[in-house]
Amino acid sequence: xxxxxxxxxxxxxxxxxxxxxxxxxxxxxxxxxxxxxxxxxxxxxxxxxxxxxxxxxxxxxxxxxxxxxxxxxxxxxxxxxxxxxxxxxxxxxxxxxxxxxxxxxxxxxxxxxxxxxxxxxxxxxx
Amino acid sequence: xxxxxxxxxxxxxxxxxxxxxxxxxxxxxxxxxxxxxxxxxxxxxxxxxxxxxxxxxxxxxxxxxxxxxxxxxxxxxxxxxxxxxxxxxxxxxxxxxxxxxxxxxxxxxxxxxxxxxxxxxxxxxxxxxxxxxxxxxxxxxxxxxxxxxxxxxxxxxxxxxxxxxxxxxxxxxxxxxxxxxxxxxxxxxxxxxxxxxxxxxxxxxxxxxxxxxxxxxxxxxxxxxxxxxxxxxxxxxxxxxxxxxxxxxxxxxxxxxxxxxxxxxxxxxxxxxxxxxxxxxxxxxxxxxxxxxxxxxxxxxxxxxxxxxxxxxxxxxxxxxxxxxxxxxxxxxxxxxxxxxxxxxxxxxxxxxxxxxxxxxxxxxxxxxxxxxxxxxxxxxxxxxxxxxxxxx
Numbered sequence: 001x002x003x004x005x006x007x008x009x010x011x012x013x014x015x016x017x018x019x020x021x022x023x024x025x026x027x028x029x030x031x032x033x034x035x036x037x038x039x040x041x042x043x044x045x046x047x048x049x050x051x052x053x054x055x056x057x058x059x060x061x062x063x064x065x066x067x068x069x070x071x072x073x074x075x076x077x078x079x080x081x082x083x084x085x086x087x088x089x090x091x092x093x094x095x096x097x098x099x100x101x102x103x104x105x106x107x108x109x110x111x112x113x114x115x116x117x118x119x120x121x122x123x124x125x126x
Numbered sequence: 127x128x129x130x131x132x133x134x135x136x137x138x139x140x141x142x143x144x145x146x147x148x149x150x151x152x153x154x155x156x157x158x159x160x161x162x163x164x165x166x167x168x169x170x171x172x173x174x175x176x177x178x179x180x181x182x183x184x185x186x187x188x189x190x191x192x193x194x195x196x197x198x199x200x201x202x203x204x205x206x207x208x209x210x211x212x213x214x215x216x217x218x219x220x221x222x223x224x225x226x227x228x229x230x231x232x233x234x235x236x237x238x239x240x241x242x243x244x245x246x247x248x249x250x251x252x253x254x255x256x257x258x259x260x261x262x263x264x265x266x267x268x269x270x271x272x273x274x275x276x277x278x279x280x281x282x283x284x285x286x287x288x289x290x291x292x293x294x295x296x297x298x299x300x301x302x303x304x305x306x307x308x309x310x311x312x313x314x315x316x317x318x319x320x321x322x323x324x325x326x327x328x329x330x331x332x333x334x335x336x337x338x339x340x341x342x343x344x345x346x347x348x349x350x351x352x353x354x355x356x357x358x359x360x361x362x363x364x365x366x367x368x369x370x371x372x373x374x375x376x377x378x379x380x381x382x383x384x385x386x387x388x389x390x391x392x393x394x395x396x397x398x399x400x401x402x403x404x405x406x407x408x409x410x411x412x413x414x415x416x417x418x419x420x421x422x423x424x425x426x427x428x429x430x431x432x433x434x435x436x437x438x439x440x441x442x443x444x445x446x447x448x449x450x451x452x453x454x455x456x457x458x459x460x461x462x463x464x465x466x467x468x469x470x471x472x473x474x475x476x477x478x479x480x481x482x483x484x485x486x487x488x489x490x491x492x493x494x495x496x497x498x499x500x501x502x503x504x505x506x507x508x509x510x511x512x513x514x515x516x517x518x519x
Contacts, residue, residue: 007436010433010436011440013506016505016506017506018511027508031469031470031473031509032469032470033469034430034449034458034470034473035430036507036508036509037508038508038511053506054506054507054508054511055506055507055508056428056429056430056507056508056509056510057430057433058430058431058432058433058449059432059433059436061430061433062433062506
């Protein structure tokens with residue numbers, strides 16, 4: 001039911017872990033629904049220099065977290081805020097319809113982490 | 127290493143006895159059991175032998191056994207058939223919250239047709255209290271439907287006690303015994319059931335065949351209309367190979383039920399103890415004694431069931447889970463919620479169901495592999511992080 005890419009990101013998730021001196025952290029989802037994602041950002045000069053995640057959730061939740069981190073790493077905050085769940089799902093060669101909400105969660109987690117950073121660095125918000 | 131199959135509550139491998147009994151039906155013995163000629167008569171003879179075998183395994187009479195397409199059809203027929211046949215007497219049905227969807231969704235549909243249904247709660251182990259059944263009975267009650275053993279958590283229900291209550295109140299008692307037949311001894315008289323559903327592929331028979339036992343004199347409407355098969359009560363050309371295969375598998379399972387059960391219970395308990403002792407923050411779901419011999423169901427906190435299953439599958443181990451992600455909805459299993467598990471604990475459930483094909487070496491392998499997988503998943507779980515940090519404070 002999962003594409004090879006989803007299984008690859010599930011089996012070998014990229015950027016798992018946390019950043020001790022992260023300057024942007026976002027947590028979305030809740031345990032009741034079975035998915036929680038937490039994203040850690042290290043922003044330097046307006047660029048996402050490093051990103052890591054921790055996720056409690058199904059195969060799709062882990063794979064979308066992993067893919068989302070890859071897609072925003074090295075990007076500007078503005079670019080990160082433009083990340084969509086569709087783009088994450090497409091990059092994974094698609095998701096089963098019932099799992100699309102996982103990609104939405106990945107998008108929301110990235111946005112929440114960027115917004116957390118911007119809250120503490122209002123001068124960088126455009 | 128070969129694959130380890132521990133999802134026998136989902137389906138089982140066909141046993142050689144069933145396969146060899148079926149093969150002739152795909153060759154020379156292809157006849158239509160309702161045909162008058164010799165080819166048909168041969169098929170009829172084979173079919174009726176199968177019916178006698180199934181009846182003997184349940185302590186029933188052959189004419190009380192109706193072959194169906196499986197457990198789901200048997201449940202649908204029993205419940206809808208009894209509801210409509212007895213509508214003049216009343217419109218109330220009693221069942222439990224932990225029944226299979228074949229029972230629950232049928233009851234929900236009947237509610238839309240004007241019937242009233244009581245879904246009895248269960249205790250923390252998944253047991254239905256017979257006193258609750260009795261208390262729910264009204265002068266409108268026409269049917270009680272309680273499963274013999276739960277498919278997810280393996281809890282064995284007090285069927286004979288409920289049977290006595292049903293009999294005392296002259297209410298039809300249906301029992302979904304899909305998980306019980308072939309696993310624990312079943313006797314329709316001592317259980318006091320009027321109808322009983324079973325499915326061939328749960329005890330090493332083929333898929334697409336099941337049976338409904340209907341006690342003589344029980345009022346049940348026809349479910350499949352058409353020809354005069356199954357004494358005019360269930361139309362459709364008889365599935366002779368299915369019936370023969372199921373009967374052979376059933377006889378084998380019932381003949382060795384005690385010996386096999388004891389071996390499975392030892393293996394099951396070693397697996398349960400091994401998991402609970404090796405994995406912190408894990409718990410057994412279901413009852414420790416009133417439990418199907420092959421059923422292991424545990425909740426492993428701070429990991430999600432589907433991720434766990436995928437990791438196990440990559441390690442060559444087949445299991446199942448009651449997590450939302452495996453149910454196709456956002457809610458975890460209704461059974462795990464009914465025994466009082468919080469959503470997040472229900473999401474981390476793992477069911478390993480054993481059969482006589484499993485070995486002690488396979489149990490060792492699961493116990494070797496599972497703790498590692500759990501540790502890896504927990505290492506990336508923000509919930510586990512928060513939990514550990516909360517503990518340190």
